[in-house]
Amino acid sequence: MFAFVGVCVCVCVCVCFYCLGFRGAFSEVVLAEEKRTQRLVAIKCIPKKALEGKENNIENEIAVLHRIKHANIVTLEDIFESTSHLYLVMQLVSGGELFDRIVEKGFYTERDASQLIHQILDAVKYLHDMGIVHRDLKPENLLYYSMDEESKIMISDFGLSKIEGSGSVMSTACGTPGYVAPEVLAQKPYSKAVDCWSIGVISYILLCGYPPFYDENDSKLFEQILKAEYEFDSPYWDDISDSAKDFICHLMEKEPLKRYTCEQALQHPWICGDTALDKNIHESVSAQIKKNFAKSKWKQAFNATAVVRHMRKLQLGTSLEGPSQITPTSPCHGHLNQHQLLAKYEGLTF
Template identity: 90%
Template sequence: MGNHIVSDRNNKKMPLGDDCHAWKKKTTDVKDQYDFKEILGTGAFSEVVLAEEKRTQKLVAIKCIPKKALEGKENSIENEIAVLHKIKHANIVSLEEIFESKSHLYLIMQLVSGGELFDRIIEKGFYTEKDASKLIQQILDAVKYLHDMGIVHRDLKPENLLYYSMDEDSKIMISDFGLSKIEGSGSVMSTACGTPGYVAPEVLAQKPYSKAVDCWSIGVIAYILLCGYPPFYDENDAKLFEQILKAEYEFDSPYWDDISDSAKDFIVHLMEKDPHVRYTCDQALQHPWIAGDTALDKNIHESVSAQIKKNFAKSKWKQAFNATAVVRHMRRLQLGTSSEGPSPTLPSPCQTHLEDGEACCEGGCSQNVEGGADPLSNCTYRCHPTSRV
């Protein structure tokens, strides 16, 4: 699962009901309804393609998953589809349709074309606590929606936050539900998963946990949005885990000198070691830094953007769906900004020949599907940057 932590594999079926299979839409050729335009990214187990619905000319992102890569992981894909299919929220990337052929699953996803959170902050000339507060409010609202539905995201981090459009006032969108789990009645999750720097202490301690893990992660994201570096960092994983387990973090000078006490108070309530004391989304939404006017208007762009560049180099954080590629592809195709010209002809994606146990990646490499990696840890449509752009 890449940089995700996995302590055990629970093969029991998730409490999702019996209608998962009814959602799959059988089709011999998804291209009867969608015009495949560009490959946006290629992961070890799937390809993401920019496509246009022929009937409406609407642009979408299609995640093409070879069934060969899913052997033995059918429950995981059912869980992902069950989770995604239930979710309808303005700040969460939606799964619009599911197609199935003999060889592939096709997940038709809402296209987000505004690029990545860090890119947008760096590009801004002006950035304030108020901007950060508005971002966190949207994230809290979306995560509260998930929690109210009994869904825990479990892997909230900046890479999973994408802008809906290039508009200056674009909303932010949460993507990536590969680690989501719908809480069954009375069930308590104990599988350790997530990305080390963002996971809550109780996850690392392998204690039972629930929705509170997402609130911790939102606290970590808020911290980064206000200073540009993570609250916990060490090259040594054991030392990193020790910091997180003790909830040892500081508001270091000079980086936090100009940040309001209200912002710090907000973070402290979310990055609270005890999950029972930690703020819920409801409580966080009512905090003055979110609901009131305590977030400052002072420009902190220079300091924050410098730290983001230093601490989140592209190679470190550009692991998710290649949102920048979408922006570049759309500009090149002049989609949505002027009359559409003919799109370049590309090799047809999702038709790679699969040898037994292998999935081919762009660039000619191959990775073993049986190697224990989870192709679904990369949802909603997470894939590696490609050399095409």
């Protein structure tokens, strides 16, 4: 039913999550094609040995991904297992990373940024309405669906997500320094508002090309964030509208209860009105992006950046019932074994 495309990306993952505190192992991402439709998917092959000690993490992500069906969120399509591996079949997103696309553009405006943030807000509102808090929104987790000029943006990486109402108050310090909300660093109980803060930080970067908070010293960085100290520096913000700045201020509000929700942000005139300017800010923004955000070392020749970036984040864990059985939480298509995997995909060996 599926044919192996023959593109194999070996990814040596060494990502240290701020709150999880673990490192990944070798994993393999393969592209496969459905014979009937020629539709490409990405298969993450995870050795079961690499999951030892990380069981809760993959169980969490699978539980989250199985509940999500949104046009701007990467989908988990199937789960398979062999005696030695867990296989996650994911929707393929191949349009590249957010910053790369902006830099490659010749023309980029506030309105472009507004339209991007609108898609992100809509997707995160969907998550929040389902009781899901992402907790690690950042540009690296925003990928374009395809190379089309008008491609939609996709949210990936749910390794730190939390489903509200599961009986525990969210208080674990997690996320990525620079994008994390003040209440998280203050080790206070927090809510969906942490995602809105992160969207504010992303909006800020999209309009100037550099982060609102930065210091080589993490302690000083956290101090800036705790105080919500940021500026709209000249000359980088001179040509940016007051409406855009007002929008950011409502999201990067120190007090969570005063901070805009996704629903409120979607009603702001910079998002739903006509206050976003059409002036070309590409030269300034792209120069700052290139200066402040190094190109991804995961780049691949066939433009599989999105695959690698997304799949390397899926280092989660799963519940192990025995040495050769993996049982994910509430699978969407049932838990398929290695024989079923071989029936759908050619070119995989165990």
